[in-house]
Amino acid sequence: MINVYELQDSNRKRSTLVIVAFIVFVVVVGWVFARLFDWGPGAIGIALIFAGLMSFASYWWGDKIILTLSSARPANRRQDFQFFTVAENLAMAVQIPMPKLYVIEDSAPNAFATGRDPQHAVVCATTGLLQKLDRSELEGVIAHEISHIKNYDTRLMSIVTILVGMITLLSDWFLRGAGFGGRSRKKGEGNLGAFLLFVGVILALLSPLIAKLMQLALSRRQEFLADSSAVMLTRYPEGLARALEKIAADKEPLEAANKATAHLYIVNPLKNLHSGVGWFANLFNTHPPVEERIRILREMA
Amino acid sequence: MLVGIILVLGLIALYVWSLYNQLVTIKTRIRASIQEIGNQLKRQADLIPNLTAAVKGYFKQEKEIFALITEARKAVMEALKEADAQKLVDASEKMQQALAPIRALFESTPQLRSVEPTVKLMDELRDTADKVMYARRTLIDLTADYNIKIVTFPSNLVAKIFGFKPETGLKTPTEGEHIEVSVEELKTPKVGV
Numbered sequence: 001m002i003n004v005y006e007l008q009d010s011n012r013k014r015s016t017l018v019i020v021a022f023i024v025f026v027v028v029v030g031w032v033f034a035r036l037f038d039w040g041p042g043a044i045g046i047a048l049i050f051a052g053l054m055s056f057a058s059y060w061w062g063d064k065i066i067l068t069l070s071s072a073r074p075a076n077r078r079q080d081f082q083f084f085t086v087a088e089n090l091a092m093a094v095q096i097p098m099p100k101l102y103v104i105e106d107s108a109p110n111a112f113a114t115g116r117d118p119q120h121a122v123v124c125a126t127t128g129l130l131q132k133l134d135r136s137e138l139e140g141v142i143a144h145e146i147s148h149i150k151n152y153d154t155r156l157m158s159i160v161t162i163l164v165g166m167i168t169l170l171s172d173w174f175l176r177g178a179g180f181g182g183r184s185r186k187k188g189e190g191n192l193g194a195f196l197l198f199v200g201v202i203l204a205l206l207s208p209l210i211a212k213l214m215q216l217a218l219s220r221r222q223e224f225l226a227d228s229s230a231v232m233l234t235r236y237p238e239g240l241a242r243a244l245e246k247i248a249a250d251k252e253p254l255e256a257a258n259k260a261t262a263h264l265y266i267v268n269p270l271k272n273l274h275s276g277v278g279w280f281a282n283l284f285n286t287h288p289p290v291e292e293r294i295r296i297l298r299e300m301a
Numbered sequence: 302m303l304v305g306i307i308l309v310l311g312l313i314a315l316y317v318w319s320l321y322n323q324l325v326t327i328k329t330r331i332r333a334s335i336q337e338i339g340n341q342l343k344r345q346a347d348l349i350p351n352l353t354a355a356v357k358g359y360f361k362q363e364k365e366i367f368a369l370i371t372e373a374r375k376a377v378m379e380a381l382k383e384a385d386a387q388k389l390v391d392a393s394e395k396m397q398q399a400l401a402p403i404r405a406l407f408e409s410t411p412q413l414r415s416v417e418p419t420v421k422l423m424d425e426l427r428d429t430a431d432k433v434m435y436a437r438r439t440l441i442d443l444t445a446d447y448n449i450k451i452v453t454f455p456s457n458l459v460a461k462i463f464g465f466k467p468e469t470g471l472k473t474p475t476e477g478e479h480i481e482v483s484v485e486e487l488k489t490p491k492v493g494v
Contacts, residue, residue, distance in 0.1 A: 081421075081428075085431070085432075089432055092435055093438065093439060139431075
């Protein structure tokens with residue numbers, strides 16, 4: 001038996017750990033490439049700028065882009081009474097401005113939050129979610145989304161995406177360079193040079209994958225953290241647990257979701273397309289298994 | 302040397318400045334959550350007559366309820382004028398008394414739950430109750446933050462200079478609907494084997 005405060009603390013610590021590990025990894029890989037290839041700090045900088053430019057749009061206009069992709073309509077108090085008032089209450093409870101609310105016309109129950117900071121936050125729910133959940137369950141789901149906003153999860157994931165992009169670019173350049181002009185510069189170092197080059201190639205091949213896996217691990221940690229923050233808000237773990245059960249039990253795939261937006265949702269919307277089981281499949285998931293989330297929530301109750 | 306002294310003084314001034322702003326902000330938020338509780342209670346007072354009208358055929362105690370509401374509303378206005386959180390919560394207890402027979406009626410008459418205007422009104426009422434709950438909790442958290450700041454070192458020095466006084470906040474309620482346990486809740490859940 002573990003109480004909400006302890007769970008919140010341990011989730012915070014683990015998230016921090018993953019973030020620190022990720023940053024260390026990025027720095028080490030960057031350094032190794034730079035050493036091997038006689039790249040100055042300039043190359044790392046350029047890779048960062050490139051990756052940043054690609055992700056900047058999704059960071060800055062993320063809310064608008066995703067809403068356009070998912071074809072959502074704004075929610076109003078009269079039509080979506082429960083959704084609107086529950087979000088209003090929870091925003092008041094965490095002392096952030098009321099997020100913009102949108103509804104996606106889709107019978108698959110799901111919800112997501114996005115936006116770079118609490119001032120530009122958006123919470124989006126499907127009509128299926130609003131119809132199938134009662135008020136306490138909906139409160140759990142919205143509290144989860146509001147916690148994502150309050151914890152700046154969108155910002156964190158955007159930064160991580162930029163770093164993963166940077167690693168991928170560096171690896172790519174390295175592999176291209178190793179094929180062409182790379183070797184000539186290292187002339188005269190003999191066996192050691194060849195060995196380092198070999199290590200570099202292996203690293204270049206593996207590091208994008210490792211970076212991606214770390215990103216996914218972080219994404220799963222943020223889900224656990226948002227779950228426990230949601231319970232801190234509503235003090236009613238059973239509400240969220242029941243909601244997750246209902247969402248997981250629903251077999252309909254969400255048409256509005258795709259791989260690019262999947263990590264945003266409260267439960268992976270692509271669950272029905274590839275249902276992997278076991279530890280290995282879990283490595284590639286953006287979300288922790290729903291059963292485990294429910295089990296942890298029930299332990300709190 | 303001189304630069305060092307100026308730097309230290311600057312840092313101290315910065316600390317005092319930000320702390321003063323923090324304390325003022327918390328105080329404003331405490332006022333705001335008291336106001337929010339009051340607003341929601343007034344909304345409840347407006348909703349109850351509509352509800353009694355909607356369930357007219359089923360209901361005999363209308364007069365008593367109206368008397369209770371008027372009394373509760375007056376208490377809310379008074380508490381708001383003094384910005385006294387505790388009085389406000391006491392007023393909310395009066396409002397709950399007025400609501401109790403309507404809630405009981407809804408429990409005992411399931412057919413009411415499918416009629417459109419009453420369902421809508423009950424939803425609104427549930428929302429006001431939730432809002433009062435969250436505002437109360439915010440009030441308690443903010444008051445605790447504020448009171449800790451003005452007694453702990455070194456923020457207590459700044460608080461003393463500007464004459465910040467501790468906030469009274471809310472006392473722990475010893476009675477009321479939220480701490481009563483219904484017979485239903487005491488039953489051991491049946492588990493099918």
